[in-house]
Amino acid sequence: MEFDVKKVRADFPILKQLIYNKPLVYFDNAATTQKPLSVIESISEYYKTINSNIHRGVHHLSILATNQYEETREITQKFINAKNKSEIIFTRGTTESINLIANTFAKRFINKNDEVVISTMEHHSNIVPWQMVCEEREAKLKVIPINESGEIIFEEFEKLLNEKTKIVAITHISNVLGTINPIKKIIEKAHSYNIPVLIDGAQSSAHMKVDVQELDCDFFCFSGHKMYGPTGIGVLYGKEKILDELPPYQGGGDMIDKVTFEKTTYNRIPLKFEAGTQNIADAIGLKAAIEYINKTGINNIFEYEDEILKYATGKMMEIEGMKIYGTAKNKTSVISFLIGNIKPDDAGEIIDKFGIAVRTGHHCAQPLMDWYKIPGTVRASFAFYNTKEEIDMLVRAIERVKVMFL
Numbered sequence: 001m002e003f004d005v006k007k008v009r010a011d012f013p014i015l016k017q018l019i020y021n022k023p024l025v026y027f028d029n030a031a032t033t034q035k036p037l038s039v040i041e042s043i044s045e046y047y048k049t050i051n052s053n054i055h056r057g058v059h060h061l062s063i064l065a066t067n068q069y070e071e072t073r074e075i076t077q078k079f080i081n082a083k084n085k086s087e088i089i090f091t092r093g094t095t096e097s098i099n100l101i102a103n104t105f106a107k108r109f110i111n112k113n114d115e116v117v118i119s120t121m122e123h124h125s126n127i128v129p130w131q132m133v134c135e136e137r138e139a140k141l142k143v144i145p146i147n148e149s150g151e152i153i154f155e156e157f158e159k160l161l162n163e164k165t166k167i168v169a170i171t172h173i174s175n176v177l178g179t180i181n182p183i184k185k186i187i188e189k190a191h192s193y194n195i196p197v198l199i200d201g202a203q204s205s206a207h208m209k210v211d212v213q214e215l216d217c218d219f220f221c222f223s224g225h226k227m228y229g230p231t232g233i234g235v236l237y238g239k240e241k242i243l244d245e246l247p248p249y250q251g252g253g254d255m256i257d258k259v260t261f262e263k264t265t266y267n268r269i270p271l272k273f274e275a276g277t278q279n280i281a282d283a284i285g286l287k288a289a290i291e292y293i294n295k296t297g298i299n300n301i302f303e304y305e306d307e308i309l310k311y312a313t314g315k316m317m318e319i320e321g322m323k324i325y326g327t328a329k330n331k332t333s334v335i336s337f338l339i340g341n342i343k344p345d346d347a348g349e350i351i352d353k354f355g356i357a358v359r360t361g362h363h364c365a366q367p368l369m370d371w372y373k374i375p376g377t378v379r380a381s382f383a384f385y386n387t388k389e390e391i392d393m394l395v396r397a398i399e400r401v402k403v404m405f406l
C-alpha cells in the first residue's frame with residue numbers, strides 16, 4: 001500500500017491549526033499523539049446513540065455498548081496477537097497497567113531479599129511502582145546498565161539474573177533515547193531462568209508491529225493516547241496462566257463472582273481486573289484508533305517514520321554544537337538533544353514561537369538524566385503525520401535559538 005502523508009494529515013483536524021499564526025508542527029508525539037476524526041467521532045457517537053453501562057444490563061443500549069466494548073477487546077487481541085481475548089485487560093494506561101502487575105505480582109510472588117530487574121532507561125512509570133513494592137516486600141531493585149549510545153549492555157543484564165530474580169520489567173522503546181531494546185533476546189534469556197518479563201510498550205504500540213505470542217512476553221502494557229486514541233484508556237496484556245494466579249487489584253462491581261459478608265469469590269479474567277464502571281467511551285475510541293492504524297498499516301508507519309528519523313538525524317547533525325542523546329543502532333521516532341550549553345526550556349520556548357511543539361525537561365526519566373549527567377534535553381518525537389518540511393522548520397528554529405543564546 002502506498003503511504004500518502006498528505007492524505008493522513010487530512011484525517012487529523014488539529015493539524016490544520018495555526019499557532020502564533022504559523023502552521024502547527026507537532027513533535028511531542030511521545031508524550032501524546034493527535035487523534036484522527038474517526039476516533040473523535042466514535043466517542044461522540046457513543047454518547048449520542050448508545051451511552052449506557054455495560055455487562056450488567058439486559059436492555060437494548062446496554063447490549064450495544066457491551067458489544068462495542070468487547071469488540072475493542074477483540075480488536076486489541078488481534079492487534080497484538082494475544083492468544084485469548086481474556087488476556088486483554090483495560091486500564092487507564094501504561095502506568096496503571098504496570099502498577100496493577102507490580103502490586104498483584106508482588107503480593108503473590110515477591111518476598112524478602114528477592115530481586116526485580118529494570119533498566120537505566122526506564123520511564124518513572126516502570127521504576128516507581130517496583131520501588132514501592134520492593135520497599136514493602138523488602139526486596140531489591142536491580143538496574144541493567146547502558147552504554148553511551150543508550151543501548152542496554154546485554155552481558156551485564158545476564159549477570160543480574162539469578163534464583164532471587166522474580167521479574168524483569170523493561171521498556172520496549174525508550175521515550176528519551178528512541179532505543180528499541182532487544183526484548184525478544186531479553187525475554188528468552190529471562191525465561192531460561194524461569195523469570196517472567198513485563199514489557200512497557202507505551203512507546204512501541206503506535207510505531208511497530210507487536211506480536212506478544214512471538215515475543216513470548218508475560219505482560220505487555222500500553223496507552224491508548226500514545227497511539228492516536230483517547231486518554232484514560234490503556235491495555236494490560238498478560239498470559240492467561242499468570243493472570244489467573246494473581247490476586248485481584250481492586251475490589252468492587254464486575255470483578256466478583258459471588259459476594260457474601262463472610263466471603264467473596266472473584267470473576268474470571270479479564271473481569272477479575274476490571275472493577276467498577278469502566279471507561280467505556282474511550283475504549284470505543286481505542287477501537288477506532290486501532291482500526292485507523294490497521295488501515296494505515298503498521299509496517300507502512302514504521303518505514304515512513306524511519307525515513308523521517310533518518311532525515312531528521314542527518315539534518316540535526318549538521319547543526320554545530322548539536323549533541324544527540326540516544327544513538328542506538330536500532331532506534332525509532334525520537335531525537336533528544338542539547339545545543340551547546342543552552343538550557344532545554346530556553347530552547348523549547350523559542351522553538352514554540354515557531355509553532356513547533358517539542359518537549360523539554362527530564363521526560364519522566366530522571367535516573368537516565370543523572371546517568372548522562374544532564375538536567376534534561378529537548379525532545380522531538382515523530383508520528384506518521386510529520387513531514388520532512390516540518391523537520392526543516394525545526395532546524396531553522398534551532399538556528400534561531402543559537403543566534404539568541406550563543
Ligand code: PLP
Binds near residue numbers: 175223364
Ligand atoms: N512508559 C513509557 C516508556 C512512557 O513513555 C510513558 C509515557 O510517556 C509511560 C510509560 C506512561 O504512560 P502513561 O502516562 O500513558 O500511563
